[in-house]
Amino acid sequence: MLKNKNLYLLLLSSFIFSLLSCDKEEPIPAYLYVPNFTVEAQEGFGTSSSKITEAWVYANGSLLGAYPIPAMIPILEEGHTDVQIFSGIHENGILDRPFLYSFYEPIKINPDLKPGHIDTIPLVTMYKSEEDIELALHIDFEIGNLLSEDIDGDTLTKATLTDDGFEGRGVRLFVQDTLSNLSAGSTHLFYLPANGSQVFIEMDYHNDIPFTIWMRGHKSDFSGDIQLISQLNIKKEWNKIYIPLTAFLNANRWLDYQIVFNVSLTDEQLAAGESGEVILDNIKILKFK
Numbered sequence: 001m002l003k004n005k006n007l008y009l010l011l012l013s014s015f016i017f018s019l020l021s022c023d024k025e026e027p028i029p030a031y032l033y034v035p036n037f038t039v040e041a042q043e044g045f046g047t048s049s050s051k052i053t054e055a056w057v058y059a060n061g062s063l064l065g066a067y068p069i070p071a072m073i074p075i076l077e078e079g080h081t082d083v084q085i086f087s088g089i090h091e092n093g094i095l096d097r098p099f100l101y102s103f104y105e106p107i108k109i110n111p112d113l114k115p116g117h118i119d120t121i122p123l124v125t126m127y128k129s130e131e132d133i134e135l136a137l138h139i140d141f142e143i144g145n146l147l148s149e150d151i152d153g154d155t156l157t158k159a160t161l162t163d164d165g166f167e168g169r170g171v172r173l174f175v176q177d178t179l180s181n182l183s184a185g186s187t188h189l190f191y192l193p194a195n196g197s198q199v200f201i202e203m204d205y206h207n208d209i210p211f212t213i214w215m216r217g218h219k220s221d222f223s224g225d226i227q228l229i230s231q232l233n234i235k236k237e238w239n240k241i242y243i244p245l246t247a248f249l250n251a252n253r254w255l256d257y258q259i260v261f262n263v264s265l266t267d268e269q270l271a272a273g274e275s276g277e278v279i280l281d282n283i284k285i286l287k288f289k
Helices: 003-023 246-252 267-271
Strands: 029-034 037-039 054-059 060-070 072-073 084-092 096-100 106-108 119-120 123-125 133-139 159-162 170-176 181-185 197-207 209-218 223-232 237-242 256-264 273-288
Touching: 003 159, 054 072, 060 072, 096 256, 123 170, 170 256, 197 223, 223 246
Parallel strands: 029 119, 037 123
Antiparallel strands: 029 072, 054 060, 054 084, 084 096, 084 106, 133 273, 159 170, 170 273, 181 256, 197 237, 197 273, 209 223, 209 256
């Protein structure tokens, strides 16, 4: 009998505690609304074109999460709060490869947060300073065609300048019937580090045929190599892409590098009499100093 009484009291206590817990009010967050997240590039870094897809948000040093833009960000803080917002991109344009992009400056704000209140903050960032990062390669085609080295060995296939670039001039890679393969490389070699630090290609492009990006260079003073970096699918409208190079560089450690673009028609496309076009602009390779 005593056992049953104790069990009854225990169950009654648990029931009362659960009722009290249900009456407890949930905290009401404050909100930051980010309608857009853009870049204003400072002098020396070329175009401001960007494709920031997420805001990585920290409040008082704690990561809240990565929020797709436009973003409504709940924050369970009240009063003046140290908020840091980092730029998020998709590696190679792949949706399930979100990445905190370290070449853009984080945004630091100290809003006076109020529960239930929404603060709207359009975000504008810039590149990190020239003391921290640099452009290993920058081709915007305004001063000429710096993507004109003939790699495929056919002097009739060329990357040609066009006034239909993303901003002013760009370069056009065009293939058809008898000129079905085109490979063009940058006109100079450049150095890239293999120390585990971030290195990225940035580029604007549109294309009606898939194309590939390669790295070519010297493994030693007496031997060279070329390796595939990325294959890009059709994009009928202008697209910005961020392509990581760190893993490739750590695995290869060449003496120097040259970027190469290739577009070619398949046998099926040739038989159907098809042609293909790729337009490129604002090619950058960024690295840390």
